[in-house]
């Protein structure tokens with residue numbers, strides 16, 4: 001589902017309870033929602049230019065990453081220092097309202113990285129970014145992590161928008177734990193689901209944000225354009241799940257993070273340079 005934020009909501013910096021409830025409901029039932037037009041295009045242009053330059057270096061040195069390390073896909077972190085850290089990307093208040101509604105008080109961010117789908121890329125295996133927390137349940141448990149995806153340009157079939165499988169966050173499949181994370185679902189299970197509810201593209205207009213349950217099946221597919229498609233990723237997480245180290249940012253971008261937002265940004269500011277090109281996670 002796509003949610004349009006009204007002019008009045010934008011002016012006040014907050015979506016109404018009713019809008020938040022609609023978005024949260026979509027995340028719970030469909031496993032995803034797109035919040036339209038809530039990131040400044042100038043910020044996205046700055047990110048696109050720099051992330052293109054960084055991607056060029058990784059493409060030249062053939063450093064494929066992401067699920068299955070498939071050709072043409074990069075694990076690609078945006079620069080964690082000024083002037084590339086923007087509040088409406090790293091701590092978007094509208095997005096925070098939705099993830100807070102689903103995950104509750106104490107929700108925090110535990111990830112700041114991204115996936116870049118380069119021209120000439122291959123097809124990833126269908127996968128969730130994380131499995132359900134417990135095996136052998138009869139019914140799916142509630143969400144515990146939501147992936148927040150922001151692309152610095154329009155995404156569609158034309159530039160390899162991520163493929164997503166609606167409703168699969170609630171599908172009960174006993175994965176084969178002996179296999180690697182991306183091969184745990186058997187082909188027959190995937191094809192049976194395709195018959196029932198086919199996948200779609202997580203297309204989003206520039207300035208929009210895709211929020212998806214971390215259990216939702218998805219995959220990177222070929223990018224037929226001549227420009228890399230970046231997809232910044234944050235992971236908003238329920239307060240009791242695995243809060244480890246704070247996310248490191250270089251000193252000088254503190255102002256991008258609000259004091260009292262709906263989501264704890266979980267950041268630490270450091271003096272040393274961060275080797276984000278070689279260590280793109282988290």
Ligand SMILES: O=C(O)CCC(=O)C(=O)O
Nearest residue numbers: 066067115117162219220
């Ligand atoms: O870039 C994409 O479209 C998807 C990437 C992905 O899902 C992954 O690497 O885990």
Ligand SMILES: [Fe+2]
Nearest residue numbers: 067128129218
């Ligand atoms: Fe993934």
